[in-house]
Amino acid sequence: MNNVQKRLMMAGYAGLPFGEFSQCVAGSVGVLGVPSEVDSGPRVGASLAPDALRRMSQQLGIDLPANGRDLGNLDLSGDWPGVLTQLVTQMVDDDIVPVVLGGASDVASAVLQALPDLPVVAAMPLARGDVAARPENTIWVGLNGGQPADVWDQISQRTMAWRTARQLDEGHTDFSGMPECAVLWIDISVIDLGHAAGAVGLNPGGMKPETLVSVIGAMACSWQAIVITGLAPARDTRGMSELAAIETLNAALRNG
Amino acid sequence: MGDLAQIQFDTIPSFLGVPVGDLEDLMPGQVAMAGYFCDNLDRPTAGQRYLARQLRYVSRPGKAPTNAIDLGDVNVFPLERDKHFSAVISQCEAVLGTGARMILVGGDSSGLKALGIAARKVTGADVPVVSVTGGITDNPSKTQPIILSVDLQELAGIWMSQPRRLTGLSPAQMIAQIDATPGNVVAAAIFGLAPALDNRGSTETRAALAILQAVAERLEKGAP
Numbered sequence: 001m002n003n004v005q006k007r008l009m010m011a012g013y014a015g016l017p018f019g020e021f022s023q024c025v026a027g028s029v030g031v032l033g034v035p036s037e038v039d040s041g042p043r044v045g046a047s048l049a050p051d052a053l054r055r056m057s058q059q060l061g062i063d064l065p066a067n068g069r070d071l072g073n074l075d076l077s078g079d080w081p082g083v084l085t086q087l088v089t090q091m092v093d094d095d096i097v098p099v100v101l102g103g104a105s106d107v108a109s110a111v112l113q114a115l116p117d118l119p120v121v122a123a124m125p126l127a128r129g130d131v132a133a134r135p136e137n138t139i140w141v142g143l144n145g146g147q148p149a150d151v152w153d154q155i156s157q158r159t160m161a162w163r164t165a166r167q168l169d170e171g172h173t174d175f176s177g178m179p180e181c182a183v184l185w186i187d188i189s190v191i192d193l194g195h196a197a198g199a200v201g202l203n204p205g206g207m208k209p210e211t212l213v214s215v216i217g218a219m220a221c222s223w224q225a226i227v228i229t230g231l232a233p234a235r236d237t238r239g240m241s242e243l244a245a246i247e248t249l250n251a252a253l254r255n256g
Numbered sequence: 257m258g259d260l261a262q263i264q265f266d267t268i269p270s271f272l273g274v275p276v277g278d279l280e281d282l283m284p285g286q287v288a289m290a291g292y293f294c295d296n297l298d299r300p301t302a303g304q305r306y307l308a309r310q311l312r313y314v315s316r317p318g319k320a321p322t323n324a325i326d327l328g329d330v331n332v333f334p335l336e337r338d339k340h341f342s343a344v345i346s347q348c349e350a351v352l353g354t355g356a357r358m359i360l361v362g363g364d365s366s367g368l369k370a371l372g373i374a375a376r377k378v379t380g381a382d383v384p385v386v387s388v389t390g391g392i393t394d395n396p397s398k399t400q401p402i403i404l405s406v407d408l409q410e411l412a413g414i415w416m417s418q419p420r421r422l423t424g425l426s427p428a429q430m431i432a433q434i435d436a437t438p439g440n441v442v443a444a445a446i447f448g449l450a451p452a453l454d455n456r457g458s459t460e461t462r463a464a465l466a467i468l469q470a471v472a473e474r475l476e477k478g479a480p
Contacts, residue, residue, distance in 0.1 A: 060420055210422045247422050
């Protein structure tokens with residue numbers, strides 16, 4: 001058995017040991033897979049993402065810049081969004097950073113529900129009304145030109161900060177009013193399909209993977225929770241999408 | 257090698273489509289390319305040893321330096337470390353001893369070490385290894401003999417079938433560095449890539465082929 005095989009058997013995401021929530025200590029991270037699936041559209045496969053990310057991180061020999069535990073995958077029977085919300089609340093209360101690997105966008109909705117008063121940094125192609133309606137302003141990363149009019153009005157009226165993929169590629173990466181603490185939501189559909197094909201959403205003209213990594217990595221913000229959604233690994237045989245997710249997550253944890 | 261033998265070897269795929277030859281065919285100043293079928297000794301990643309084979313498969317004649325030759329693969333003993341290094345060093349030494357310049361293609365970075373020791377034995381002095389990505393702190397003169405280290409793991413993920421990192425150089429940037437590196441290049445090693453094993457050559461193999469060609473052209477002229 002080679003080292004990679006041993007590592008695959010013994011360790012969870014990025015070499016973290018598998019464990020229970022009770023084994024997480026303050027200041028560490030708790031990685032939780034939530035393999036929910038998108039309920040419509042031709043580009044399914046988000047439920048494969050948590051295990052694909054674990055596998056890829058182990059093959060690459062990547063270590064997280066933080067200690068912690070891999071808590072495995074959440075059981076999706078019953079009221080799993082309620083369970084997830086409760087678990088995230090508990091972790092944040094205990095000063096543990098939940099790193100939630102979705103899954104579809106319903107995973108992020110449950111995480112955000114646990115932290116209703118925190119601002120959100122949302123890397124996604126289309127702004128969502130429920131996120132825009134939160135009490136604290138959201139910072140939008142990588143929006144494209146197809147925004148719903150009502151959500152766009154909401155963003156404009158509240159003068160929320162936003163950048164398109166092109167603006168970010170051109171170096172306009174400064175965000176005014178960056179909060180000290182926030183929730184980070186990365187929807188992998190924010191990346192251009194031409195660069196990384198493993199996303200549930202089509203986003204021509206989206207972000208380059210390396211831009212996403214550098215923009216998130218440059219944000220001096222203390223992330224209270226991080227959630228990744230919209231990754232459909234089976235649609236990307238090269239693994240660029242998983243690599244983008246892993247490097248973005250590492251960049252966020254390194255700085256935040 | 258006689259004409260009859262050369263005709264027989266013409267059907268064998270070779271690096272950049274150059275003639276296949278042996279040690280006794282080498283002349284001073286010639287560029288000798290040899291495959292390195294070993295990927296378990298230094299920074300091991302299974303599959304790197306197949307790069308030489310893949311590059312030969314996708315090579316087409318016509319663009320290679322006229323003065324280049326394909327020597328086949330150096331003999332390796334990857335399960336016997338001491339014997340392996342001794343054999344590879346002596347083979348590289350024999351090639352460099354003819355006055356030819358040598359490119360070791362494929363495998364892991366252990367080939368570069370052997371090449372460095374062989375160059376020292378032939379020249380009687382340390383020959384600095386210059387990375388195309390990192391450079392060296394000293395600025396060698398045009399006549400300073402150097403060994404060029406071309407680590408294909410420095411390519412950006414977008415050029416790979418199975419990327420391991422997002423950021424890195426493009427093949428064009430790497431080729432520009434190969435052209436611009438100061439010094440008199442007497443040998444080079446191209447290594448670090450485990451290519452996708454197909455019969456057409458995927459992106460990274462074609463990128464590596466363009467880089468091999470740039471290295472061969474650089475060795476042909478020695479200094480920039």
